[in-house]
Amino acid sequence: MGAELLAGDPLLAARRLLGAELIGRGVTAAIVEVEAYGGPADGPWPDAASHSFRGAGGRNLVMFGPPGHLYTYRSHGIHVCANVVCGFDGVAGAVLLRAAVVRTGADVAGRRRGPAILPAALARGPGNLCSALGITMEDNGIDLFDADSPVRLTLGEPVPSVDGPRVGVSKAADRRWRLWLADSSEVSAYRRSPRAPAPGASD
DNA sequence: AAGAGGATCATCT
DNA sequence: GATGATCCTCTTT
Numbered sequence: 001m002g003a004e005l006l007a008g009d010p011l012l013a014a015r016r017l018l019g020a021e022l023i024g025r026g027v028t029a030a031i032v033e034v035e036a037y038g039g040p041a042d043g044p045w046p047d048a049a050s051h052s053f054r055g056a057g058g059r060n061l062v063m064f065g066p067p068g069h070l071y072t073y074r075s076h077g078i079h080v081c082a083n084v085v086c087g088f089d090g091v092a093g094a095v096l097l098r099a100a101v102v103r104t105g106a107d108v109a110g111r112r113r114g115p116a117i118l119p120a121a122l123a124r125g126p127g128n129l130c131s132a133l134g135i136t137m138e139d140n141g142i143d144l145f146d147a148d149s150p151v152r153l154t155l156g157e158p159v160p161s162v163d164g165p166r167v168g169v170s171k172a173a174d175r176r177w178r179l180w181l182a183d184s185s186e187v188s189a190y191r192r193s194p195r196a197p198a199p200g201a202s203d
Numbered sequence: 204a205a206g207a208g209g210a211t212c213a214t215c216t
Numbered sequence: 217g218a219t220g221a222t223c224c225t226c227t228t229t
Contacts, residue, residue: 035210049210059225077223079211096210127211168210195208205229215219 002145003068005155006086010036010045010093013067013086014179017095019159024133024151027105029123031097033180033187035166037083039063039092048171052092062141063092070151072130072140079127082135084144084153098167098178099124099187102132109133124187170195 006013014036022029038047040055047053051073052063062071063085071083071094087093100123102109109122109132123132130136135151144153160182165174173196180187192199 037210051210054226057226073210074224076209076211076221077225078221081210083210098210125211166210170209191211193209205227207225207227209223209225212221213219214221216217 002155003066003143006067006084006095007088008067008086008093010038010047010086010095011177013084013093014095014177015158015161016155017084017097017153018161018179018181019156021103021154021156022097022100022133022151023154024135026108027102027133029100029102029109029129029133031100033097033099033178035096035098036177036179037094037096039087043091045087045093047175049166049169049173049175050092050094052094053171056092060092063087063094064090065141067093068143068145068153070135070139070142070144072135072137074137075127080130080136081126082130082139082151096126097129098126099180100129100132164190165192167191168193173197174199 014034037050038045039052051060056064066089067086069085083094102122123129142149161179163176166178170193
């Protein structure tokens with residue numbers, strides 16, 4: 001069970017990641033909400049909302065590398081968000097981890113997140129998830145299937161999922177590439193980007 | 204060299 | 217539900 005299961009289509013990889021176990025620095029958590037992101041216009045999964053849409057360079061290099069690696073980026077200057085690279089080596093694709101349910105190490109996660117955080121909210125939201133598991137920009141590019149990595153991933157069997165539009169993107173805002181567990185209420189809130197065109201407009 | 208725009212979050216009403 | 221904080225990255229001049 002490893003990275004080969006994530007090779008290819010970001011949407012299929014996203015389905016595979018739901019229910020998977022993420023282990024990060026003393027905390028294990030089950031992934032309950034993800035978003036798929038594609039690549040450049042001339043690739044197999046054109047996606048104007050993706051960091052890799054304008055080609056390889058700068059922060060997005062990891063997205064063009066082999067599947068199963070961690071792509072981190074900084075959002076709004078402050079927060080760190082984590083993606084699992086999919087696609088193929090040389091073909092960009094990634095899945096943003098939006099929410100997880102902490103299974104073990106809740107005390108450690110709680111120390112990182114602050115005293116007044118409810119257990120269900122420890123890893124809800126992309127920035128909060130990274131905070132809870134101790135994922136930082138230093139982890140960009142690591143192999144999530146290498147036993148020596150500080151952050152690791154264990155895939156399970158596919159589980160039923162529900163889909164909806166991605167959160168906060170101003171391009172391709174109607175594409176239903178956000179997936180969450182059918183039986184989970186531990187998902188982050190949906191907010192359409194204020195800059196997105198009216199619902200129903202073309203990609 | 205400068206400007207704009209965030210794959211967010213916490214707090215306020 | 218609405219808004220401000222905050223600073224990095226990419227695009228344009």
